[in-house]
Amino acid sequence: MTRVLILLGALLAALLAGLLSLALGASDIALDETARLLLHPDDSVNSLVIHTLRLPRTLIALLAGAALAVSGLLLQGVTRNPLADPGILGVEAGGALAILILVVFLPAAPAAAFVPAAFLGGGLAALAAYGAARSIGVTPLRLALAGVAVASLAGAATRALQLLFEDRAQGALFALSGSLAGRTWEQLGQVAPWLLAGLIGGLILAPRVNVLTLGEDVARSLGARTERDRTLITGLGVLLAAGSVSVVGPVGFVGLIIPHAARALGGADHRVSLPLSTLLGAAFLPLADVAARVIDRPAETPVGILVAAAGSPFFILLARRIGRR
Numbered sequence: 001m002t003r004v005l006i007l008l009g010a011l012l013a014a015l016l017a018g019l020l021s022l023a024l025g026a027s028d029i030a031l032d033e034t035a036r037l038l039l040h041p042d043d044s045v046n047s048l049v050i051h052t053l054r055l056p057r058t059l060i061a062l063l064a065g066a067a068l069a070v071s072g073l074l075l076q077g078v079t080r081n082p083l084a085d086p087g088i089l090g091v092e093a094g095g096a097l098a099i100l101i102l103v104v105f106l107p108a109a110p111a112a113a114f115v116p117a118a119f120l121g122g123g124l125a126a127l128a129a130y131g132a133a134r135s136i137g138v139t140p141l142r143l144a145l146a147g148v149a150v151a152s153l154a155g156a157a158t159r160a161l162q163l164l165f166e167d168r169a170q171g172a173l174f175a176l177s178g179s180l181a182g183r184t185w186e187q188l189g190q191v192a193p194w195l196l197a198g199l200i201g202g203l204i205l206a207p208r209v210n211v212l213t214l215g216e217d218v219a220r221s222l223g224a225r226t227e228r229d230r231t232l233i234t235g236l237g238v239l240l241a242a243g244s245v246s247v248v249g250p251v252g253f254v255g256l257i258i259p260h261a262a263r264a265l266g267g268a269d270h271r272v273s274l275p276l277s278t279l280l281g282a283a284f285l286p287l288a289d290v291a292a293r294v295i296d297r298p299a300e301t302p303v304g305i306l307v308a309a310a311g312s313p314f315f316i317l318l319a320r321r322i323g324r325r
Contacts, residue, residue, distance in 0.1 A: 003272050006265050010279035014062065017286040021058040022050055025293045026300075057183045060191070061286040064180075064244040065254060067195045069281025070202045071240035072255020073262065073274055077209040078233045082260070083144035083319060086122070086241035087252030090150035094125025095245035097154045097161075104165045111187070115194045118242035125150050126238060141319060178249040178304020180289050191247040198240040199278060205233055206270040213268070251285065251304045253311020258284055260318075 023034040029046050037047045038055075068086060075084040086092050098121025102109050132146040133139075162169045208229045211219045219226050241255070262277040285303070288310075292303040 003266055007272075007276060007279065010276055010283065013283040014279050014286075017283040017290075018058050018062055020290050021061060021286040022054045024290050025049075025054060026298050056185045056188045057180050057289070058286060060183045060188050060247055061180050061289050062282045063188075063192060063195045064248045064251070065258075065281040065283070065285025066199060066278045067240040067244045067281070068251060068254040068285070069258035069262070069277040070199055070274060071237045071244070073259035073270070073277045074202055074205075074209065074233050074237035074240075075255070076259055077213050077270060078230050078237070079143065080213060080215075081140040081143055083140050083256070083315070085253065085256035085315075086237070086244075087151065087250060088144050088256065088315070089147035090125035090129045090154060091122035091238055091241045092245050092250035092252060093151040093154035093158070094128075095119070095122035095242045096250050097121055097125075097158045099246060100158055100161050100169060104161055104168045107168060112190050114246035115191060115243050118246045119239055121154075122238045122242045122245070123235075125154055126234070144319065177302045178251045178307070179300075179302040180248050180292075181300055181302075183247065187247050191243050194243040195240065198236050198243060201236050202240070202274055203278075205229070205236065206274045209233060209270040209274075213270075249304060251307050253307055253315065254281060254285060256318075257311055257314055260314075 019031060019034060022038065023029045023031050027049075029037075029050070033046065034050065037044070037050050041047045041051055071091075072085045075086065075089065076082055095118030098117040099114050101121075102113060102117045126147075129143065129147040129150045132149065133143040136142060208224065211222055211224045212226065212229060212233070214222075216226055219229075244251070258277050258281045259273070262273040262280055266272040266276045285307075288307050289303045292301045292306050295301055295306070
């Protein structure tokens with residue numbers, strides 16, 4: 001009953017975050033009017049703002065926040081590493097670099113190719129991080145440091161391409177800053193199938209994540225096909241992060257903070273912590289986006305900066321705690 005109440009509370013938080021995202025921005029709209037116009041649109045300016053500008057942005061924030069949270073939870077579970085996160089492991093930076101390469105060297109490529117490109121770039125970055133850590137012995141802290149190094153290398157390559165091909169890189173600026181500004185219905189339609197498929201797949205595979213967290217020997221004794229399951233779950237984690245990067249750019253630390261919060265509230269069972277992470281992530285990113293919009297009105301701060309400011313101290317404290325073990 002306690003877990004059910006926690007899940008219901010997280011659902012209400014996500015719904016409230018979505019409503020606030022529709023109501024607050026460069027100009028505020030009363031919550032009751034926002035709810036009315038959402039259900040019964042008319043020809044007013046506020047209705048146009050809500051349905052044309054804020055609603056696709058809010059839905060993308062809900063989906064991307066849920067995707068990043070679940071991605072982090074899956075990667076932490078499959079690697080048994082509490083520091084695993086799409087940003088820390090270099091997945092987001094690799095995905096952003098792949099999108100920029102696509103925009104610069106294949107400018108005629110459709111926007112629908114962004115997710116596959118980000119998936120490829122993020123997957124290669126994750127493999128590079130794991131390979132670097134494995135060469136000196138994989139530990140949670142070493143894997144995190146290897147991921148940070150890969151992310152830094154990908155970030156440097158991204159900035160170099162941006163400087164060398166400044167005109168062409170304009171089409172991928174969103175993939176470099178971590179921002180929800182200007183998101184459209186078209187972009188939502190391109191990324192939603194990927195993210196929804198990844199989220200549903202994560203829910204289905206939650207019991208297998210539970211088995212993998214018990215360790216290699218125990219998992220095999222229970223009949224698990226560990227290599228297949230690990231590859232499939234890791235692929236889902238990378239897909240969710242890549243889909244998010246393809247539409248909002250790199251927003252680090254969501255996949256680190258939210259899974260730890262979900263486990264603290266719902267326990268270690270991934271059948272509970274995974275849907276809880278989905279809802280908490282869906283609440284967290286829209287709220288961060290609202291803060292990014294109102295903190296410096298009428299200008300707008302990229303949401304990735306605010307999330308990084310909140311997540312960096314959490315990562316440092318967690319790394320210090322693990323380093324003492």
